[in-house]
């Protein structure tokens with residue numbers, strides 16, 4: 001089968017021909033129809049998601065496809081099923097997993113596309129527990145946005161920030177793969193949403209998708225614009241960029257009862273908190289990590305019902321994946337990209 005593989009921590013992929021993966025007793029072989037392309041893949045390729053020295057490695061975790069074959073111990077998945085894929089490799093039996101908090105698994109075994117081969121290939125073998133049903137009617141390219149780019153915002157809005165009608169929400173990095181769906185999710189949960197990004201085309205799309213206002217981060221009055229459009233300080237402020245600059249800016253924008261949510265992390269960044277403001281305004285600063293399997297299923301239902309629009313702005317064949325990586329590095333890819341296989 002054809003695959004894009006990483007052979008060193010140099011951020012470069014090469015097209016290779018590999019044997020079709022063999023499945024174990026509790027595994028499923030998926031014929032990949034589409035695989036999402038986002039910044040997480042680039043972070044992996046630079047060794048920032050752990051460094052399992054298993055080369056060549058096939059990256060890609062936002063997989064949508066059709067089950068080709070199942071191992072002898074597989075019970076719930078059948079050949080021909082349309083599926084999407086859960087990103088984390090979890091144990092399934094620790095108290096966090098059993099409480100439905102999959103991303104906090106105490107025996108976290110890594111990630112699809114990092115600690116085992118992923119979806120930048122015609123076929124991928126996965127544990128049965130990582131394969132979730134894809135509702136009928138959702139095209140495969142759109143489906144690649146569900147298990148991370150849409151389910152992650154669902155976890156933020158439903159579980160971490162507890163967004164509700166009347167919330168004033170700002171999304172920093174709103175034109176990216178997670179951001180463009182975070183913005184939509186915030187609206188769906190009842191918030192007034194202001195989008196913040198640095199690319200005019202992305203800001204225009206945010207307006208089309210219902211942002212009350214879209215602010216260029218580098219505008220000298222960006223914070224004042226955001227405040228005016230929100231009608232006050234933010235009650236929910238989501239930073240998807242994770243730089244020292246955006247973290248501080250986002251914290252400063254919080255109003256009374258504000259919850260700041262941070263998702264994108266780098267080892268050398270920090271946030272200086274102001275305890276007096278935190279006390280006087282009862283602020284909360286929260287981390288949010290991926291999502292649960294149940295939240296992936298909820299995200300899929302929202303797409304099936306037309307309540308969240310997957311924004312997969314560009315698809316390419318596997319051989320041209322580097323075009324999408326180049327756009328990601330330049331910050332010009334609106335929403336998500338995807339590689340697609342046949343039809």
Ligand SMILES: [Zn+2]
Pocket residue numbers: 090091092093094095096097098104105106107108
């Ligand atoms: Zn667990």
